[in-house]
Amino acid sequence: MNFFLEVLIGGLLSGVMYALVALGFVMIYKASGVFNFAQGAMVYLAALSVVGCMEKGAPLWMAIILAFIIMTLFGIATEKFVLRKLVNQPPIALFMATIGLAFFIEGLAPMIFGSEPRALELGIVDEPIPWILDNWNMVISKFDLVAAGVAAVLVATLALFFQYTRVGRALRAVADDHQAALSIGIPLQHIWAIVWGVAGFVALVAGMMWGARNGVQFALTFTALKALPVLILGGFTSVPGAIVGGLIIGASEKLAEIYIPPVMQDLFGGNFGGIEGWFPYVLALLFLLVRPEGLFGEKHIDRV
Amino acid sequence: MLYREAGQFKTTYAADQQLFPIRQDRIGVITLLVVAFLGVPLFASEYWFSAILIPFLIFALAALGLNILTGYAGQLSLGSAAFMAVGAYAAYNFQLRIEGIPILVSFGLAGLTAAGVGILFGLPSLRIKGFYLAVATLAAQFFIVWCLTKFPWLSNNSSSGVISTQQLIIFGHELTTPVEKYLLVLSIVVVMALAAKNMVRSTTGRAWMAVRDMDVAASVIGIRLMPTKLLAFAVSSFYCGVAGAMYAFCYLGSVEPDGFSLEMSFKILFMIIIGGVGSIMGSFLGAAFILLLPIFLDITLPFIADLFGLPFSSATVSHIQITVFGALIMFFLIVEPHGLARLWQIAKEKLRLWPFPH
Numbered sequence: 283m284n285f286f287l288e289v290l291i292g293g294l295l296s297g298v299m300y301a302l303v304a305l306g307f308v309m310i311y312k313a314s315g316v317f318n319f320a321q322g323a324m325v326y327l328a329a330l331s332v333v334g335c336m337e338k339g340a341p342l343w344m345a346i347i348l349a350f351i352i353m354t355l356f357g358i359a360t361e362k363f364v365l366r367k368l369v370n371q372p373p374i375a376l377f378m379a380t381i382g383l384a385f386f387i388e389g390l391a392p393m394i395f396g397s398e399p400r401a402l403e404l405g406i407v408d409e410p411i412p413w414i415l416d417n418w419n420m421v422i423s424k425f426d427l428v429a430a431g432v433a434a435v436l437v438a439t440l441a442l443f444f445q446y447t448r449v450g451r452a453l454r455a456v457a458d459d460h461q462a463a464l465s466i467g468i469p470l471q472h473i474w475a476i477v478w479g480v481a482g483f484v485a486l487v488a489g490m491m492w493g494a495r496n497g498v499q500f501a502l503t504f505t506a507l508k509a510l511p512v513l514i515l516g517g518f519t520s521v522p523g524a525i526v527g528g529l530i531i532g533a534s535e536k537l538a539e540i541y542i543p544p545v546m547q548d549l550f551g552g553n554f555g556g557i558e559g560w561f562p563y564v565l566a567l568l569f570l571l572v573r574p575e576g577l578f579g580e581k582h583i584d585r586v
Numbered sequence: 587m588l589y590r591e592a593g594q595f596k597t598t599y600a601a602d603q604q605l606f607p608i609r610q611d612r613i614g615v616i617t618l619l620v621v622a623f624l625g626v627p628l629f630a631s632e633y634w635f636s637a638i639l640i641p642f643l644i645f646a647l648a649a650l651g652l653n654i655l656t657g658y659a660g661q662l663s664l665g666s667a668a669f670m671a672v673g674a675y676a677a678y679n680f681q682l683r684i685e686g687i688p689i690l691v692s693f694g695l696a697g698l699t700a701a702g703v704g705i706l707f708g709l710p711s712l713r714i715k716g717f718y719l720a721v722a723t724l725a726a727q728f729f730i731v732w733c734l735t736k737f738p739w740l741s742n743n744s745s746s747g748v749i750s751t752q753q754l755i756i757f758g759h760e761l762t763t764p765v766e767k768y769l770l771v772l773s774i775v776v777v778m779a780l781a782a783k784n785m786v787r788s789t790t791g792r793a794w795m796a797v798r799d800m801d802v803a804a805s806v807i808g809i810r811l812m813p814t815k816l817l818a819f820a821v822s823s824f825y826c827g828v829a830g831a832m833y834a835f836c837y838l839g840s841v842e843p844d845g846f847s848l849e850m851s852f853k854i855l856f857m858i859i860i861g862g863v864g865s866i867m868g869s870f871l872g873a874a875f876i877l878l879l880p881i882f883l884d885i886t887l888p889f890i891a892d893l894f895g896l897p898f899s900s901a902t903v904s905h906i907q908i909t910v911f912g913a914l915i916m917f918f919l920i921v922e923p924h925g926l927a928r929l930w931q932i933a934k935e936k937l938r939l940w941p942f943p944h
Contacts, residue, residue, distance in 0.1 A: 388912070
């Protein structure tokens with residue numbers, strides 16, 4: 283039972299890390315209807331810029347600010363030079379453009395900052411919390427808890443930003459209906475630039491967390507692949523959906539990794555580890571068959 | 587002047603319905619085939635066959651498969667490489683486990699196996715659309731590759747799922763040289779491309795296009811969505827499966843599941859974006875472009891580096907390649923969303939009026 287709980291909590295906490303990446307997707311999708319496949323690449327770029335600036339001698343806080351500036355400029359440039367030219371194209375074309383964007387970043391970022399894997403020191407250690415280990419005999423990482431806290435703060439900030447600021451209201455209006463928003467005088471292009479800036483900020487937070495966890499390396503781009511099942515489970519348009527989806531995916535993935543391979547081994551023989559790669563996708567897929575718009579997604583109505 | 591259909595009267599239905607109704611097109615296609623079957627084997631070197639022409643044809647076939655699904659039926663798939671893997675492993679197993687089965691039959695069966703798997707993973711398309719479906723096809727990508735790695739039976743108990751393909755024997759003759767393999771691949775690709783060209787203008791193809799443009803409207807005018815979508819998945823996977831079988835048997839000779847990675851799926855997707863979504867010819871143009879671009883960059887980048895005195899490592903070259911790929915995809919989507927095939931069409935329209943445009 284203890285072991286089960288330990289796996290479950292570990293899974294939930296790693297689910298928070300997935301949700302961090304998924305949040306960036308949701309932001310952009312909500313506001314501009316673009317499914318941004320490049321979010322993973324942006325996470326990589328953000329983490330690389332922090333490490334790159336620190337290598338040039340900047341202290342951590344300055345590196346973070348510089349990285350934030352880089353991400354914002356990058357987001358604005360993307361909006362201006364790529365997406366604005368693709369207005370009125372079918373959403374699938376926009377999606378494919380973001381795949382191109384992902385490749386572009388994955389090539390460009392290591393050219394500027396170097397491609398060798400590096401460590402990112404945030405001053406939080408990835409070790410079990412002693413008193414939980416003593417009292418309940420469970421290994422819960424301090425780092426995971428901090429990451430969960432950061433995610434909670436981030437979500438709360440975003441929620442407040444969306445709910446109570448002028449820009450946030452404009453963002454929600456744009457998300458609801460582009461044309462209606464335009465017609466009441468909301469400057470669409472500024473809003474999109476802000477959205478990409480915010481998505482860059484979310485990518486920065488996710489990049490620092492993931493980078494501190496696994497080192498800053500090319501594999502960070504795969505965080506996007508981890509976030510996709512979270513998205514389809516939670517629904518593309520919902521911030522709480524991203525969090526809940528992340529928790530479900532994280533927990534079920536870790537539990538499945540522990541409990542399914544031995545069963546399969548009994549049935550077929552051989553080694554069946556590594557199901558983490560596809561299990562979230564199959565889970566999300568099965569879920570979609572029951573609820574095609576995801577947990578919190580808006581119900582889709584087709585009009586002819 | 588050269589390309590004008592004026593004066594070509596069609597007096598029978600058969601003449602009106604033929605695959606290439608314009609005489610110049612017919613002559614062009616026949617010339618191309620003659621050059622490909624007779625001219626190229628005379629002049630091309632071994633390197634050209636095994637490093638450029640054979641992979642080009644195989645990837646063109648895979649791109650054609652994806653184009654049927656994405657370009658004609660409008661269902662975006664990110665799992666084409668996985669269906670190629672199914673084809674490769676199926677062909678290997680048919681050869682291995684059925685005594686004396688002809689290689690072409692096992693290619694065909696491999697295609698059918700891939701089609702079956704394609705239908706299975708196409709089932710969600712009945713409920714979900716667009717991005718959700720694209721993400722769902724990723725499930726196919728990861729799951730299939732994992733299965734091929736983990737079930738030792740599929741790769742005849744070889745370590746980490748690597749298979750070495752059997753000999754290619756056709757009518758008692760063993761194909762060993764690249765030229766012979768090239769001719770085999772070329773014949774299969776030509777037959778399948780013509781079949782695809784025919785299919786997309788038939789009732790089936792028109793139904794696919796109706797579903798692509800708006801599936802609710804299509805179902806309102808009486809197109810049954812389920813068979814139409816599943817057929818698109820089946821045909822597309824069949825093409826990818828045969829391409830995968832040839833990829834293993836005629837190109838590499840030894841493949842591993844991880845070789846059919848997500849990156850390869852993206853590469854095939856890029857081929858159809860650059861070549862032209864919803865165009866048979868675009869698949870070929872796109873495959874040629876995507877395969878030749880890295881070779882071109884490999885040759886020119888060191889030269890440019892020398893010119894400016896920049897030190898380029900091989901890592902930098904590969905980064906530049908990825909960057910250029912990404913930039914080109916965005917460029918094409920912005921400037922010419924219908925790809926190279928559209929440019930060719932524009933050229934033909936210009937040729938029609940040349941030398942006296944209005």
